[in-house]
Amino acid sequence: MITTILTTIAIVGGMAGFLALLLVVAEMFFANYGEVIIDINGKRKLKVKGGSSLLSTLNENKIYLASACGGRGSCGFCKCKVRSGGGPLLPTEKPFLSPDEIKDNVRLSCQVKVKEDIAIIIPEEIFNVRQFAGVVSKIEDHTYDIKELTIQLTQPTEINFKAGQYVQLQSPRYGKIKQKVSRAYSISSSPDHTDYIQLIIRRVPDGICTTWVHDFLKEGDEVSFTGPFGDFFIQDTRADMLFVAGGSGKAPIKAMLEYLDARNSTRRMGYFFGARSRKDLYLDDLFATWEKSMRNFAYYPVLSQPTEQCEWDGRCGYVMPYFDEFIQDVNNTEAYLCGSPGMIAAVVKYLVSKGIPKEKIYFDSFA
Amino acid sequence: MEINAFIIFIASIFTSNILLTNFLGMCSFLSVSKEVESSVGLGLAVVFVMTLTTALNYVVYHMVLVPLNIVYLQYIIFIIVIAAFVQLTEMMLERFSPVLYYSLGIFLPLITVNCAILGVSLFMIIRNYSFLQSIAFGAGGGLGWLLAILALAGIRQKVRYKFVPKGLQGAGLSMIITGIMAMAFIGFSGIVVIQ
CATH class of the missing domain: 3.40.50.80 (Nucleotide-binding domain of ferredoxin-NADP reductase (FNR) module)
Structure with a gap:
């Protein structure tokens, strides 16, 4: 009885292991596309290892396209323009693209595989999204439940954004709160000031991040945030x-x-x-x-x-x-x-x- | 069983169509039958994978499982063999034949777990087919599946321009169409018997 069970396990395991090994070896030989170059907006060139999807390759290089489904091709958020390379449009992308977008060479970056040199166009804003560190240089009380923070940037020391965009402020573990959270707050200072940002934060009863800002954060404290995000901008018209x-x-x-x-x-x-x-x-x-x-x-x-x-x-x-x-x-x-x-x-x-x-x-x- | 392999081949396309008589492989059948073009791609990928995995599984069954007296492991072993084969094929296609990859290869992940493919391998064992018979059965089964999805895609392309009550849109109507197609295929039954 025991020997039967053991031999069964050994055989199934052996066969699965053998096939897995075969696949790993095959992947080393067949799925190795060497180094390829991603040309972004004609301005920046990334040297990357080919073989995986455009979305994950960009992510590894700290360029974050939006994606809600994690690259399974079901949310349709990770669109970007592919000027050359990347192969033909796949049936898996078609349902997410309008006729205009197809004409415009818009693709779902999670479905495009990087196998050759590829040239893409992504909005400049995405380039700017990164992690910032700064020091709270001023906290002003505007009302009984609204404070305005001024955060002087330390790493990197400059931020480029458009008026109306927001950042995600990270609150650390504090008091009884055992988790780090990040919450979105609009930047209240003008983009003309690139060395600091201001955030207006209203206390939310029991809010993790706002309670931290209102009760724990002091001038001189270090904070970090990511951004800028959002498409709430001034339209360049005369209306x-x-x-x-x-x-x-x-x-x-x-x-x-x-x-x-x-x-x-x-x-x-x-x-x-x-x-x-x-x-x-x-x-x-x-x-x-x-x-x-x-x-x-x-x-x-x-x-x-x-x-x-x-x-x-x-x-x-x-x-x-x-x-x-x-x-x-x-x-x-x-x-x-x-x-x-x-x-x-x-x-x-x-x-x-x-x-x-x-x-x-x-x-x-x-x- | 002494049936001519060619008869099995023809029969598995028409009289015992794997999809319309056994209703196997329904999920990709329903989801990729919106357009004729992509349904043909998926259908051809099924023909290819079904033919080769049936042959492969025949060899594995008679050379490994029977001698070791572990035929009860056929389900799990067949699944592993199919999955590995599909994965390997996809990798090779992507590397060596981009044209073929973009027309067929992208469908391969969809059929890794297609039950029609496992079904054909299991039927081949139950029905005691020889190697030649198995290959004919695999190829015929694949072509039968291609025929069924092509027919459904053709009909769905027509239906797109017609009024369909809200509750029946999408999968609902496809199931009804499939049912009617299956009934139509009953017309072929009794001409040849292969099981």
């Missing part, structure tokens, strides 16, 4: 700009306005800041100076629950009814929203009903 953001959603708007102010923008702009009460207002002086320096910019704070009616002679209730004060021509207005998914859905619905085209509404939604 009127309607900004809507409350709470810490003010961060990307602040970055955008600071950037526009530095360029003496004359575009018509209106920023509707929705808050509950007076104690939730912050950075009002800064926005007031921008109202003076940019003649076409107006700041509209709106309080949904004024603490005492008499104390506030400004706008009351929800922000949406006040949009009429700003909107002149719905076909020449772009909207930039930042806030919770619920707020964004409500504002988008309202703006669309007003006649603003959906494709001109840009937003950054945080849960």
Whole structure:
């Protein structure tokens, strides 16, 4: 009985082992494509070992294309343009690509194998995504639950991003929290300052990262983050700009306005800041100076629950009814929203009903 | 069993089609039958793999499993042999014949675990086929599978332009079509008997 079991195991194991060995040897001989060169955007050349997928090869070289499925060809996020090399379009990619993309040589990088020299085009932004280390040089209290951090970069010492993008801040293990987490926060400083970034962070009850920022983080502490990410940018048009953001959603708007102010923008702009009460207002002086320096910019704070009616002679209730004060021509207005998914859905619905085209509404939604 | 290998070959294409009479290999059959072009690619890959793994498994069974008296291990051994063979074929194709790789090779991973392929190897043992008969059975079984997926893909391409009730779109309608095709193939039954 025992011998039967043992011989069975030995035979199955032996055969599987033999075949596995055969495959390993075969892989060494057949799947060895030597060194190949990946040309990225015609600017950078990577010397890599051929044989694996473009996505994983790029990842190994610290260029991170988005991918949700981990390279199985089921999410369709890892698209990039392949100018030469990479073989023909595969049936496994087709369902994820539009006719225009196919014409444009867009491929799923997880399905493209690097077997020969290959030339690809990826958005410049992805190049910039990397790990940063910095020191907290300043922590400002804006309200009872909102702080603004200034992080001076130490390694590397420069960051390039677009106003409106965000970074993922990593919180370390602290107190009873045994895990490191990373959370996304919009950069609130202008991209003109490349040696530091600012983040506006609102305390989330029981939030791991925000509790760390609010209760544990001190000036002089070292922090790390990755970024920049996101596609919430200022569109380079001449349309009127309607900004809507409350709470810490003010961060990307602040970055955008600071950037526009530095360029003496004359575009018509209106920023509707929705808050509950007076104690939730912050950075009002800064926005007031921008109202003076940019003649076409107006700041509209709106309080949904004024603490005492008499104390506030400004706008009351929800922000949406006040949009009429700003909107002149719905076909020449772009909207930039930042806030919770619920707020964004409500504002988008309202703006669309007003006649603003959906494709001109840009937003950054945080849960 | 003394049946002419050629009869087995013809019979396994039509009268005892592995897919339409045994309903084996359904998952890749349903998922890759949207277009005629890719279904032919997958079908040809199945023909190739089925023919060769049947031959390979015949040799393994009669040279290894029977002498060692471990025929009860046929399932696991057959699976390992098929998987290794498919992997090796894919590697070689990719290296030496890129054209063939891009038309057939990319489907190989899909059929590593195709039950029709294992099914043919197991039937060959149950039915006591000789080596020649087994090869004919493997090749015929593959061609039968190709015929079935080609027919389904052709029909699905037509259906694409027709109204299909929401609940039946995709796999639902494909199953019904397959069922009707299987019934049509019953027309061939009884002409020859191979089992």
